[in-house]
Amino acid sequence: MTAAVTERMAAAGRAWLGSLDATQRACATWPWPATEERRRWYYTPTDHGGLPLAAMSGAQQRLAMQLLATGLSHAGYVTVATIMGLDNVLDHLEGWSVDVGRERGRDPRMYWVSIFGEPGPGPWSWRFGGHHVSIHHTVLDGEVVAGTPCFLGADPACAPLLGPHPLRPLAGIEDTARDLMHSLDPEQANRALLTPVAPVDIVGGNRPAILGGELPIPLPDVWRAPFTDPRQNARLVAMQQAAEQKSGARPTDHEAVRLTARPKGIPAADLTGTQQQQLRELLALYLGRVPDSLADREAAKFAGDRLAAVHLAWAGSLQPGRPHYYRLQGPRLLVEYDNTQRDANHVHSVWRDPEGDFGADVLAGHLTAQH
Numbered sequence: 001m002t003a004a005v006t007e008r009m010a011a012a013g014r015a016w017l018g019s020l021d022a023t024q025r026a027c028a029t030w031p032w033p034a035t036e037e038r039r040r041w042y043y044t045p046t047d048h049g050g051l052p053l054a055a056m057s058g059a060q061q062r063l064a065m066q067l068l069a070t071g072l073s074h075a076g077y078v079t080v081a082t083i084m085g086l087d088n089v090l091d092h093l094e095g096w097s098v099d100v101g102r103e104r105g106r107d108p109r110m111y112w113v114s115i116f117g118e119p120g121p122g123p124w125s126w127r128f129g130g131h132h133v134s135i136h137h138t139v140l141d142g143e144v145v146a147g148t149p150c151f152l153g154a155d156p157a158c159a160p161l162l163g164p165h166p167l168r169p170l171a172g173i174e175d176t177a178r179d180l181m182h183s184l185d186p187e188q189a190n191r192a193l194l195t196p197v198a199p200v201d202i203v204g205g206n207r208p209a210i211l212g213g214e215l216p217i218p219l220p221d222v223w224r225a226p227f228t229d230p231r232q233n234a235r236l237v238a239m240q241q242a243a244e245q246k247s248g249a250r251p252t253d254h255e256a257v258r259l260t261a262r263p264k265g266i267p268a269a270d271l272t273g274t275q276q277q278q279l280r281e282l283l284a285l286y287l288g289r290v291p292d293s294l295a296d297r298e299a300a301k302f303a304g305d306r307l308a309a310v311h312l313a314w315a316g317s318l319q320p321g322r323p324h325y326y327r328l329q330g331p332r333l334l335v336e337y338d339n340t341q342r343d344a345n346h347v348h349s350v351w352r353d354p355e356g357d358f359g360a361d362v363l364a365g366h367l368t369a370q371h
Helices: 002-018 022-028 058-070 074-093 171-183 186-192 230-247 251-256 273-287 292-300 304-309 357-370
Strands: 111-116 124-130 133-140 143-146 150-154 193-195 311-316 324-330 333-339 347-352
Touching: 002 058, 002 111, 002 124, 002 133, 002 143, 002 292, 022 111, 058 074, 058 111, 058 124, 074 133, 074 150, 133 357, 143 357, 171 273, 171 311, 171 324, 171 333, 186 193, 186 311, 193 251, 273 292, 273 304, 273 324, 273 333, 273 347
Parallel strands: 193 311
Antiparallel strands: 111 124, 124 133, 133 143, 133 150, 150 347, 311 324, 324 333, 333 347
């Protein structure tokens, strides 16, 4: 079943590449493996590398979105399309004034597509990224061997619609996690809670690899390069300082959320059967971002007793609308979620495989076998 996904990806990749002229193609492609560039990723409104939608014709944009759709479930694609559209909402909220070194700071056309190698049996990979979206898939020997890192965010996380229900693109991963935390008894909750103060961002940030020992990355460092205008760099520093001051975080709070090789929090082995099912439902919301056959393959890694080693950790408040953070960590798994910025109305979430992001584990074995 995963081979069918690979074939669709390759066909969509070839179709998009075939629509580009020589100048566009030079921006959009890298010879395999281009390891350093291939492992770059961002979730800020910075240059993500590749060819942006803004530099494509309407027909080319459609082909780019077709490629994106091959790497997502239907629900995942709808979520990503909604997140992209939120840049229009955010521009309105900010008074059409944000400047990130380009003509329009909040621009739903500033999403970049990159292809590494030639679409086919592999090895090759592709990347789609822009503000609050970073999708990566790696193909080897006719199989999609990696779909991480997979980052989705939303700003605003909650916005009004005409009618009684607000727009909340990532509501499921917030509400399901909070419900799980509320199901814990006092002893379990005490083990799961790292600190009452949530970090101002996901702890792993956009690092190309998670090795253990990481602390949150300052906002100015989650960009491709410093701004040429020093006032813009100063603005990012001021935003970081204001966020830290507002959170009230102390060095002990930062230390409490430090990523470690040994997971923090409470293991699923110490949850009740009902709580373990809630944990599976939460995990499925992350794995379900990718096509069903790929999600099923990932879910098999946590089937049965293998879920026992997955740990749940929380920081911050359990009250809706207050800053909070959580993570799920276990073998081949790191999920992080943070909702602290813009008065807890700005979500960042990521699903990673610390051993296999960008297909690192499989590609290493492949290179060894070739030599």
